[in-house]
Amino acid sequence: MLPDNETLVALMKRAAAGSEAAFSDIVRYFEKTVYNLSMQAVRNREDALDVSQEVFLKLWRTAGSYRGECSVNSWIIRITRNTSLDLLRRRSARPTESLTLRADDGCGERGEEGAEREIPSGGVEEDPVASYERRERIEAVRCAISELGEEHREIIVLRDIEGMSYAEIGEALGLEAGTVKSRLYRARNTLKEILQKRNII
Amino acid sequence: MESESKISCERIGSIIIEYIDGELDSDAAALVARHICECADCRKLYNDMKAVCRAAGDCAYDPPEALRPGVMCALRRERSAFRLIKIKKISAFAGVAAAAVVCLGIGMTALLTGLEKFGADGDKSAPPLLEGSCRLAEAMDNNSSGLMNFRRHYSMSDGMAEKENYDADRNESGDGLKFTTDPDAINGGEETCPSCTVGHEAPAASPDGTAATASIYSRLAGDWTLPAENGMIHLTLRQDGGYSLTDSYGIVTEGCYNASEEAMVFIFYHPNGEDGYYFTLTDDNLIMTPISGAGLLR
Numbered sequence: 001m002l003p004d005n006e007t008l009v010a011l012m013k014r015a016a017a018g019s020e021a022a023f024s025d026i027v028r029y030f031e032k033t034v035y036n037l038s039m040q041a042v043r044n045r046e047d048a049l050d051v052s053q054e055v056f057l058k059l060w061r062t063a064g065s066y067r068g069e070c071s072v073n074s075w076i077i078r079i080t081r082n083t084s085l086d087l088l089r090r091r092s093a094r095p096t097e098s099l100t101l102r103a104d105d106g107c108g109e110r111g112e113e114g115a116e117r118e119i120p121s122g123g124v125e126e127d128p129v130a131s132y133e134r135r136e137r138i139e140a141v142r143c144a145i146s147e148l149g150e151e152h153r154e155i156i157v158l159r160d161i162e163g164m165s166y167a168e169i170g171e172a173l174g175l176e177a178g179t180v181k182s183r184l185y186r187a188r189n190t191l192k193e194i195l196q197k198r199n200i201i
Numbered sequence: 202m203e204s205e206s207k208i209s210c211e212r213i214g215s216i217i218i219e220y221i222d223g224e225l226d227s228d229a230a231a232l233v234a235r236h237i238c239e240c241a242d243c244r245k246l247y248n249d250m251k252a253v254c255r256a257a258g259d260c261a262y263d264p265p266e267a268l269r270p271g272v273m274c275a276l277r278r279e280r281s282a283f284r285l286i287k288i289k290k291i292s293a294f295a296g297v298a299a300a301a302v303v304c305l306g307i308g309m310t311a312l313l314t315g316l317e318k319f320g321a322d323g324d325k326s327a328p329p330l331l332e333g334s335c336r337l338a339e340a341m342d343n344n345s346s347g348l349m350n351f352r353r354h355y356s357m358s359d360g361m362a363e364k365e366n367y368d369a370d371r372n373e374s375g376d377g378l379k380f381t382t383d384p385d386a387i388n389g390g391e392e393t394c395p396s397c398t399v400g401h402e403a404p405a406a407s408p409d410g411t412a413a414t415a416s417i418y419s420r421l422a423g424d425w426t427l428p429a430e431n432g433m434i435h436l437t438l439r440q441d442g443g444y445s446l447t448d449s450y451g452i453v454t455e456g457c458y459n460a461s462e463e464a465m466v467f468i469f470y471h472p473n474g475e476d477g478y479y480f481t482l483t484d485d486n487l488i489m490t491p492i493s494g495a496g497l498l499r
Binding site: 060165 | 224249259260262263264267272273275276279485
């Protein structure tokens with residue numbers, strides 16, 4: 001879990017003053033958020049890694065201009081969204097590299113060798129059959145999420161993967177509370193329909 | 202506070218996600234909890250939605266282990282970068298003239314022929330002084346004043362390697378430079394500079410004396426400055442691959458450099474070895490990050 005915002009602000013101040021140790025802590029706290037947000041936007045591992053590193057470098061370079069007008073969390077999420085968008089724009093300017101997906105196409109995230117298969121392990125003694133089934137299920141859910149629209153994918157990441165509150169999500173995305181709720185509702189409903197249709201839940 | 206003791210299924214549907222996410226106040230949450238106990242349809246809705254949230258949560262990616270070290274490494278490289286500012290662009294002609302002064306007697310005819318080929322805008326065309334030549338620079342210690350002496354010699358395709366004809370004040374002691382004029386030792390397009398042990402991109406000879414390739418060298422050419430410990434460092438980069446660096450103490454180092462735009466690597470060659478930098482070049486900014494340790498730029 002993230003430490004509270006005051007702690008994060010103090011870390012940002014130290015980083016702005018040049019402390020690599022403080023910045024390393026910030027990276028540690030936020031790397032999962034940044035990576036998952038980038039991943040849902042750019043859909044492949046290499047680009048997500050590039051975006052994530054670029055996000056943290058930008059954060060480092062501009063640490064001095066963070067004035068606490070929003071939470072550190074929101075600040076970083078905004079940088080991540082902008083950086084992902086930049087990459088997507090650059091990518092769409094090179095039509096030979098399109099990674100567009102079609103809904104009936106099988107799956108979303110593609111690395112160089114095809115579907116992404118990064119699945120956290122189930123533990124030391126996991127039964128191989130259960131392990132296989134779990135991996136297949138996670139892949140299927142990732143596939144379903146990748147078929148959602150961009151805004152829906154994003155809010156699912158922030159709520160269900162990062163566990164942010166509605167208020168935090170609203171601040172990060174610049175949305176009113178009501179919009180957060182309705183968007184989340186529609187995102188989950190759509191996801192539910194896809195998952196139920198495919199007998200995943 | 203007792204509001205409705207019952208809540209409708211329709212209402213449940215619209216707040217069920219808030220309930221799941223813990224965003225309802227305790228009274229509202231209690232109402233929902235009670236309703237779900239009693240209503241099978243709403244209980245199913247709750248379970249389905251909860252399953253969706255859980256399924257999505259399981260999909261989190263672990264960030265690659267390379268992420269954090271990669272960031273810290275890039276960060277440190279940036280911190281140690283030197284930003285040189287271009288002060289004025291010298292014409293390649295001036296650079297050539299300076300070199301010509303130093304190398305008295307080395308195939309003067311050929312040199313003069315090369316000089317004659319220059320047009321008015323010397324820095325637009327690369328100065329291939331001699332056709333197919335590789336430019337070497339060798340710096341040597343000067344005993345008394347700590348200045349580096351500088352020899353510039355060229356291997357010429359007609360075999361006239363004139364080691365003996367260097368400028369008069371060369372130091373007798375440090376030598377050992379052998380370079381070849383054997384055409385077979387010179388690979389097509391790329392010539393090996395023995396003192397530097399790398400290939401210089403020799404400008405391709407063409408009838409009017411302009412170079413086909415050398416764009417990175419022509420863009421790097423010029424006078425650059427860098428604030429340093431107690432003053433300024435001046436770096437003159439020449440299009441022909443030579444450089445002259447004066448540090449803030451007035452010590453001059455001269456030699457040759459190699460720059461690869463593709464690899465973004467810049468190497469200074471000097472008597473004590475070589476210093477490598479990653480570089481990026483914009484119009485007036487040359488950013489050099491040491492590949493390892495401190496180097497000529499300090």
